[in-house]
């Protein structure tokens with residue numbers, strides 16, 4: 149019997165705009181990983197670049213789903229959380245992690261809060277503070293530079309951008325080496341971008357880089373954390389998983405930009421999902 153690894157994915161479902169669950173489900177499926185969605189909210193679109201989006205808060209439903217899953221004795225190779233819909237969800241997700249974590253479970257918290265130095269529209273300062281507490285339960289966190297600044301209580305504009313400075317940020321984010329960190333948007337040279345990874349299992353910091361595509365693309369953080377989670381549950385090291393994620397995003401982003409597609413509709417990744425199935429192989 150070959151057991152397909154199973155991931156509990158705690159994110160919003162945005163009907164249009166390619167982010168969160170509409171990224172995590174296809175990506176994990178393509179990687180041969182079963183995705184079990186625990187939606188935090190249902191939105192008509194994501195909150196960046198669209199006006200008048202609807203927002204259905206799923207907070208009350210989440211503990212009900214968790215208790216039903218518990219009654220079924222479901223187990224997960226990974227618990228992967230992202231965009232949350234309310235401050236109360238911080239405690240609900242923390243309880244979920246405590247209830248479902250087993251010795252071999254990977255807990256990935258993507259501390260989704262903002263980008264370009266700004267919090268997303270629906271995120272309050274209290275939610276950002278709560279996200280930092282939630283992230284303390286993670287084995288791996290995947291912040292972008294904005295989220296790193298929020299987690300560390302620093303001014304985004306004053307963050308260092310040189311390699312030594314980024315290493316210090318990643319080390320600080322690791323909470324004295326207790327959790328792994330994949331910091332996205334880390335650039336070690338002009339025209340390059342990628343992720344700087346501190347692996348708590350080895351104590352090593354490694355950086356993966358690709359060519360920078362100078363367009364504001366939506367959902368790249370969700371693509372990154374989804375590919376990373378899929379690769380981790382399939383046994384990749386943190387740096388290997390980050391490399392696969394960075395390469396996949398680069399391929400998809402290049403395609404999106406080359407085709408002149410509307411950027412707020414997210415990264416046009418569906419035609420390239422074959423790269424993740426193991427047949428195409430990204431890296």
Ligand code: PXL
Pocket residue numbers: 160162167168191193194195196231260268366367368369370
């Ligand atoms: O990609 C992060 C994200 C997730 N979910 C929703 C968002 C965003 C970013 O804008 O609006 C609803």
